[in-house]
Amino acid sequence: MSDERTARATLTAVAEPGDDFLNRMIDHCGPGGALEAVRTTRLPQGVSATPQEVRRLDNWRIRLIAAEPDQDMAVCARFRGRLICPGDPEWPTTLDDLGARRPYALWLRGPGDLRYSCLRSVAIVGSRAASPYGLRAAADFAAELAGGGWTVISGGALGIDAAAHRGSLAADGPTVAVLANGVDVPYPASNEGLFAEMARRSLLVSESPPGTHPHRLRFLVRNRVIAALSRGTVIVEAEARSGALNTASWAARLGRVVMAVPGPITSRSSIGCHRLLREEGATLVTRPEEIVEAVGRIGADLAPPPATPVLPRDRLEPVTRSVLEAFPARGATGPAQLAVKAGVDLNTVNAKLGLLAAGGFIERTSSGWRLTKSGRSNSPSATQSADPPELPHTGNDHPQENR
Template sequence: MNQALEQPRIPGARRAETVTGTDHEPDSERLARVLLGRLSEPGDAMVGRWLRQLPAVDVVQAIRDGTVPDHPGLDTTRLAGYQARLPGLDPWMDLKRVRDAGGRFIIPGDTEWPSQLDDLGDGRPIGLWVTGTGSLRLLALRSVAVVGSRACTAYGAHVAGELAAQLAERGWTVVSGAAYGIDAAAHRGALAVGGMTAAVLACGVDVAYPKGNAELIRRIGVQGLLVSELPPGEHPNRFRFVLRNRVIAALTRGTVVVEAAVRSGALSTARRARDLNRHTMGVAGPVTSELSAGVHALIRSGGATLVTDAAEITELIGAIGDDLAPQRSGPVLPRDLLEPALARVLEAVPAAAEGAPVERLARQSGFPPDEVLQRLYELGSLGYVERHGAHWRVVRRR
């Protein structure tokens, strides 16, 4: 174990007896980032600026000792607030709780960390809590956010579900916030066709919120991914929803707003996506509907492109550039460098034009269907396989 933790340099750090069933102990930087996630709210730009200058371990130690270097925006009152929250924090227990929930805590520098989140600058997440067996980095390479009003109309729910299903059938990961209304419709649309979806939460990944979507959130955690900046057990508030939206915007290659009133929170996701140079799209609704007034204003101002189906969405997303996704004409990684689970699923995919359904590939590879589906979407992000309806087949090189 790192000597700095045994001193203890990081408050709350203790021996691994509290973390059972692990193959290795977390490093000190990971533990320090868990602590910083407890000390600050998501998107704390001051902590973000600090982390650009110092390792997280040094940041925690400086807060603890009060030996903080000259730092813009950090006054004695704010430092005292950080110090007051330090006693009793237990990063080991937080990591144990997420492992018990089948998840992990990823930080910048990990192979699973999506590099596009770095576009958030000082507001980049300190780390992300993730449940689900798929790779967040790979699944985010071909992802689209579908967001909108919580109090949506039947029209909005139908359109969101249809768009999500069409995107999933084209091999795209659908990302939303697991809220009522458009978010839930988008997740359900992707799940209904055996597609991949990820929910970015404004609470801990072990907290089902809203409670009415508990079963949906559970299913997303099995078939897709649950993602949050907030530690296990944390509950949402109004500000955390707004801050969560910036992660949705940065994580995905584009954002589609299906229904949103003039003051809808979904518009903040669209604005962040636009500021991050992501494609922002909107679906028109009835001109008499207040729930579409925000989308219409966004389109009219030039802040979003009008789209009506998944083909129009993917045409725009595919034009974003080569830096966020690999070219379809060739794999990013040589096939022999794929991790064993990916290689095993790829071996099971037939080269025949008709392909094979997930259930057959599960029998061939020996993995559960949900895990096979996640691996197929990862392979699709890398350009190895493609989805046609309910079947998957190997991409033929030209």
């Protein structure tokens, strides 16, 4: 491993992720020079720092005593992992949008190529205490997006994150988990099986070396990576105080598309989503096609309008439909009454009665004609999936009376 890679691997162990002071030193004198500053606790010439930042050098020097980058790389190699650094072919250049908050390096586990995976990617994040509605939405969205060739990025947490990862895997699509711990540490433990499957088929990503355990602040810090890797972020469910809202904030700051899924107005889990929609200008999405439209190619990935229910009566030609609409909802009626209500002549009514009867809309009784059960139905849900019966073809618009 080169001196620069060794230095970056060491820095991931001694400093908290995305420290702007450390990144300024790396930019000024390279990772080796920054590591030397940590080792000697002396600022590189030309780098300014606040007293608080200078004190960080002391803290990092103490951590440096326990840093073992060669051992970290050996552990990583055992599970076929790798370290990627800025400038590597696999390094996503979108991370550079973070400026002084970008990662020093990334530890990866899994066969996927991170840079390629992020070319068409969407982050789906949300509440850990998700509702069945939220879990279903996250999994369905992820599966549809993955089926369309989009990578789903999330944080590997319980709730919405895990549902998004599982939805993508179910569609045999790529998914990336950005973790707040080492890629060999299954946290939360209940997601251990999910992480094992992702390590086999997709990607686990971390800013921290193998063996690192998470703490609360790292969950918030890693959200910036989720936002930077993806072309847009979808918030499925979020309470008023939620880490998912922090991801949305980072996405907006980086110029990424922020999307939110509406929920029941009585649900605490949707308060954050509704606030994003009302106050932050987030894009409302209810279908995977709308997500693709928001983050895809302008003019090429437009979402088709939602399909409206088509009732069998909608497919009737206008005169036939007017005769059908003239029928009372209950009871029987005769051709003369129908002619008056429909505004057509009696011969036309008699012709249409035969067609409507053959189509199953009406039936003849001893007291006249009446609607059948299907003819009375006005509910789209009752008939939207069924094609109407074929009406018999006739070459004569006025066939013989059918009394």
